[in-house]
Amino acid sequence: MKNRLKVLRAERDFTQGDLADALGVSRQTVNAIEKGKFDPSLPLAFKIASLFGHSIEEIFQYEN
Amino acid sequence: MKNRLKVLRAERDFTQGDLADALGVSRQTVNAIEKGKFDPSLPLAFKIASLFGHSIEEIFQYEN
DNA sequence: TCTTTGTGTAAAGTTTACTTAACATTTAAT
DNA sequence: ATTAAATGTTAAGTAAACTTTACACAAAGA
Numbered sequence: 001m002k003n004r005l006k007v008l009r010a011e012r013d014f015t016q017g018d019l020a021d022a023l024g025v026s027r028q029t030v031n032a033i034e035k036g037k038f039d040p041s042l043p044l045a046f047k048i049a050s051l052f053g054h055s056i057e058e059i060f061q062y063e064n
Numbered sequence: 065m066k067n068r069l070k071v072l073r074a075e076r077d078f079t080q081g082d083l084a085d086a087l088g089v090s091r092q093t094v095n096a097i098e099k100g101k102f103d104p105s106l107p108l109a110f111k112i113a114s115l116f117g118h119s120i121e122e123i124f125q126y127e128n
Numbered sequence: 129t130c131t132t133t134g135t136g137t138a139a140a141g142t143t144t145a146c147t148t149a150a151c152a153t154t155t156a157a158t
Numbered sequence: 159a160t161t162a163a164a165t166g167t168t169a170a171g172t173a174a175a176c177t178t179t180a181c182a183c184a185a186a187g188a
Contacts, residue, residue, distance in 0.1 A: 001107060015134060026177060031136065038175060041144080042103045043065060046126035056120045062110035079164060090147060095166065102145060105174080 002061045005034045008052045023047050066125045069098045072116045087111050 009019055016034070020027040025044065033040050039060075040048065049056045073083055080098070084091040089108065097104050103124075104112065113120045 001110075017134075027135090028137085028178085029176060032175090035136080037137095039106045041175060042106050042109050042120075042124065043126060044175090045106050045109075045120075046065075046124075050126075056106075056109075060106065060110075062107060062114075081164080091165090092148085092167085093146060096145090099166080101167095105145060108145090 001039050002036070002063060003033065004059050005030075005048070008054075008059065009034075012052075019051075022051055065103045066100070066127060067097065068123050069094075069112070072118075072123065073098075076116075083115075086115055 005019075009016070014022075016030045017027045020030045023030070023044065024047070029040075032038055039045075045056050045060060049059055052059065069083075073080070078086075080094045081091045084094045087094070087108065088111075093104075096102055103109075109120050109124060113123055116123065
């Protein structure tokens with residue numbers, strides 16, 4: 001899975017910490033997702049999508 | 065999170081076992097997701113969406 | 129230069145998404 | 159009425175998504 005988190009975050013001028021707070025997760029979690037260390041849970045993906053006003057599919061791309 | 069898995073599965077006349085095979089997970093996992101015992105991972109949600117030809121948002125609904 | 133802010137990373141622990149194996153129950157044939 | 163297929167559920171284990179704590183480093187400001 002790839003994601004556009006870093007770009008979306010930059011567009012809003014959010015730090016990883018800002019985003020973490022808004023999502024209710026730790027900064028390390030945001031960092032790990034951005035760096036592709038793991039994928040968010042489905043509920044977290046929904047929160048992210050809702051926060052940025054995009055569909056999950058617009059933010060995360062599944063790669064076989 | 066709620067989901068429309070049971071209905072979509074019924075529409076295609078799939079058993080839980082059929083769906084599990086198509087998704088590459090165990091039947092118990094399909095059952096547990098259907099019954100709301102837990103949510104699928106994001107990659108699995110993508111697989112489900114792709115299999116049924118719907119967006120993730122059309123199949124899974126986030127409830128605060 | 130010193131300090132602050134943002135980012136990267138790692139260790140150790142908890143929770144949640146999975147597995148296999150097993151068995152009970154419901155549903156649908158025959 | 160029996161059997162077979164589908165579903166429900168549980169236990170015990172592994173893997174992945176998280177947590178907190180901690181520290182190193184780079185960029186930017188004062």
